[in-house]
Amino acid sequence: MNATIIIDKDFQIARVDDRLFGSFVEHLGRCVYTGIFEPEHETADENGFRSDVIDLVNALRVPIIRYPGGNFVSAYNWEDGIGPVEERPTRLDLAWRTLEPNTFGLNEFMKWSKRVHADPLMTVNLGTLGIDNARNMVEYCNLEKGTYWSDLRRTHGIEKPHNIRTWCLGNEMDGPWQIGHKTPMEYGRLARETGKAMKLVDPSIELVTCGSSKYIMPTFPQWEVETLEHTYDIADYISMHNYYGNWDGNTSEYLALNVEVEDFIHTVKAACDYVKAKKRSSKTMMICFDEWNIWFHNKQEDKKLMSQEILPTATPLLEEYYTHEDALLVGALLISLLKNADRVKIACIAQLVNVIAPIIAEKGGKAWRQTIYFPFQHVSLYGRGIALEPMVSSPTYESDRFGPVPYVESIAVLSEERKELVVFAVNRNLEEPIDLHVELRSGNFRTVIDHQVMTANTLKDTNSCEGEIIRPVHSKKHAADERGITVSLPKASWNMIRLGSCKQ
Template identity: 50%
Template sequence: MKVNAALHRDFRIGTIDDRLYAAFIEHMGRAIYSGIYEPGHPEADHMGFRKDVMELVKGLNIPAIRYPGGNFVSAYDWKDGIGPKEDRPMRMDLAWRSRESNQVGINEFAHWAKETDIEMMLAVNLGSKGLQDARDFVEYVNMPGGTFWSDLRKSHGVEDPYDVKMWCLGNEMDGPWQIGHKEAKEYGRIADETAKALRQITPGAEFIVCGSSNDGMATYPEWERQVLDECYENVHYISLHKYFGNSSKDTLNFFGKIEETGRYIQAIGGVIDFIKAKKRAKNDVYICFDEWNVWYHIREEDHKRWHTWDWPEAPALLEEDYNFEDALFIGGLLNEFIRRSDRVRIACIAQLVNVIAPIRAEKGGPAWRQTIYWPYQFASLHGRGEALNVSVDGPTYNCEVASDVPYMDIAATWDRAAGTVTVFALNRHLTETAELSMSLTGFDSAEVIMHKVMEGHDLEATNGPDKPDAIAPTDGKGIGVDDGSLKGSLAPLSYHVVKLKVG
């Protein structure tokens, strides 16, 4: 299979926001309890957070993390998680039919975020609560002192405010499953008033308003139009969520969902442009794709269990075992985010530990990287700087969700300061090697300084506590620069990261 491609130094999509590689963690299943937090574990720090998990998290170079939910936040009272731990109540978590001990609250999570060098992106409850509760929360978190809530924080041992700048105005409020579900105009009005009030406490704050829970909702994309019509001038981002699966065992159709995601982003971009024009607004609103991942392996089984179990505490839930096929998909999906980085400024993998996550941790036992950890890490470490336009000419295929899907999926970034270009390439073909030739126009010189590859594994192969590195990248070979072009052979079903030193 011959594939010709081209990039040019001066043909750029735009500067990539580092938060394109953000993450999400929710009080759900074992994400918090026995995920990042497990007092008594041999690797626990003085606060009870697992240092082995921290090290794996640090390896991802995550810039920001969304917390505490998710569906959880829509019935959550943040005040239950502050003050002496022995006084904190055990509550019913209505989202996941479990019990919440509140042993981890905002102050504990802020400690973890500081230890892992991750900026917090906090969600307020606009489901069962509202504007006043959100105002109190922001005052507790961000006000230096001299007010009731800020002085209460100080009495809890936290002298300095956290100065959190990113605030999610609820979660999936379009979903009938959500505690406090609202109609679009109703939610848009509440979001607008909440943003205006919170901005007075934290000038310079950024607000993320809820878009559709997924592009299959009956209200999509009318929901986005109505919501933005109410709050456009006072928000900065609208959120998108989308989860992916391959229950039909059709690998090419699964990979085609990457193109489907591009259409989703493009459609909401059009809604944003329409509302901006309608309002003659001067500000821009971008996309925060703050929930995305593969989720299908045990989804049906989990759905049946959590609707029948008797309110357990921190139960095993959504603990997907990711395979090699999932890793290839994630590599391609991150390519799509890079290509759409002019619209998508923030994106959060959902979630980070144990619950549909790149990192798994056994209670009392080891932690390990899942297969999807690697493409996420590569994009986060090497996909910074500016996104370059890449033109690809090669064979395509049709599937249920998309037509004319290129077998070769390529994205590229340019880090001017480091003088490097990184190429992320996925060969989706099931059986054919791609003979790639990609011109590197505008650069006086180029040489390959790193080539990592994931290839040659059974699509169903996974990692686990007894085989944590069964699926891991290796050094690639056979790709180099010849006469101003990147050339080489890319095996079928393979993902490549090629870094070039350019002049």
């Protein structure tokens, strides 16, 4: 079976924003406590941060991390997590019905984010709080000195401002499950006035307004249109959230879900552009896809657990153990993000550690990489550059939801810095390998620097603390001709092909 991707370096989508490879840390389950923060762990540094987790995060080169939620933020007061630790209150987190000790808060997160070389994507509470709380937070974080909140920060031992650039105006405010759920008008007006006050404190910041929390929300995309009527002039991005799962056990349908992602993105773009035209605005609203991942394996068990008594701190919640087929879909979703790099400028895989995450950190034990870690790492390390419009010709299969779906999902990214062309590809064919011919219409990239391929014995294979059995390996199954390169994509595989100039 054969497929072709035609690549021309002049057919450019956009330069990829590095923040497309962001992630998310929420006070949920074991993401913070025993995840990134475990003072008793043998690898913990002087701040209580797990160094083994930091090493795995640094290997991903995550440029931006959303914090502190998520559903958690909509009943959270950031002031509970600053100042002397021994004076901080223990609160009941209403989102996840868990005790929150507040031993890890804003300043601890900022110290940790520096250790992993990531900028914060800070979220303010627009559920139970609002304008005053948000503008005070910006003053605490971003002003150097001379005001109440900036001077308070200095008494906490943080002399220099954090200079947080990008802020989310609440979280999933269209969701009935959200603490402080609002109508489009309620949210739009509050977000506009909150954003206005925040930018009066620091005019340099960027703001993300809440879009629909799911593709299937009954209010989508009307929520986007109505809220943007209020927030278009003050916000710089609109958020997208969505999670995916193989609920029916149908792998072929599951691996086609990135088609839905692209439809979601295109609809949000259309809603934004409608409001732009209606307002006669010269600004183009960009997209912040700040929650995306696979979440379904243990969802029902988590609901049962949270419906009972109040849970202790660091109760395991949303701990998905990802399979090989999950890694294939994550690869396809990453390709879809790159294909929309002209409008999707920020994206956050949710979450980073333990909670629906690429990294698992055993309490008191070792940290290890899940299957989805590897395609994310490949794209984060080698997907930075200029995304090129993919012209893929591939055999197809029939999907009940999406009609004909190509077996090969692929895109190319041109890295001028490294002087290489990188092709990412998923072979959705569960039975046969496919020979992918990379036809080069311009450029001299005819040397295979590396072909990394990830396969498994079965689609349900997983990694564990006993061993990372599913990981990429180097493949030499490729050949060059006068028109380009042909590489063999094994059945049900994730692939990264790095091409360099033959002059090298």
